[in-house]
Amino acid sequence: MKQTISLKNNERFLQVYKKGKRAYHKNFILYSLPNNLDCNRLGIKTGKKLAGAVQRNRIRRLVKESYRLLEADIKVGFDFIFVAKDGALTADSLEETMKAMKHLLKSARLFQPAEQTATKETKTEQPR
Numbered sequence: 504m505k506q507t508i509s510l511k512n513n514e515r516f517l518q519v520y521k522k523g524k525r526a527y528h529k530n531f532i533l534y535s536l537p538n539n540l541d542c543n544r545l546g547i548k549t550g551k552k553l554a555g556a557v558q559r560n561r562i563r564r565l566v567k568e569s570y571r572l573l574e575a576d577i578k579v580g581f582d583f584i585f586v587a588k589d590g591a592l593t594a595d596s597l598e599e600t601m602k603a604m605k606h607l608l609k610s611a612r613l614f615q616p617a618e619q620t621a622t623k624e625t626k627t628e629q630p631r
Contacts, residue, residue: 510546
């Protein structure tokens with residue numbers, strides 16, 4: 504996670520919950536709020552009611568790895584909180600978690616594939 508740091512401050516968590524935009528998926532909820540920094544901050548919430556510690560930690564690892572793989576395509580300057588729902592327990596693979604994360608980021612308009620931005624730049628530079 505090159506451009507991302509952990510979101511640990513409880514006050515900031517509450518601020519993102521109250522003022523942030525929400526995106527929903529059957530497995531996760533995404534809260535996002537601009538942070539006016541040149542990096543993203545990532546928070547992950549898996550409640551104790553969700554499952555045991557081993558399963559909660561597995562969900563956290565899957566979310567971190569999915570985020571790491573998609574990080575190049577995510578807009579910079581936001582605080583993200585991914586909240587795991589009951590469906591996250593059934594999505595036990597990295598591919599399913601990445602698919603859910605892409606869906607959430609696209610619906611929040613925070614997903615910008617690097618290939619698209621590169622092709623847009625080359626199209627605008629060509630003379631007509």
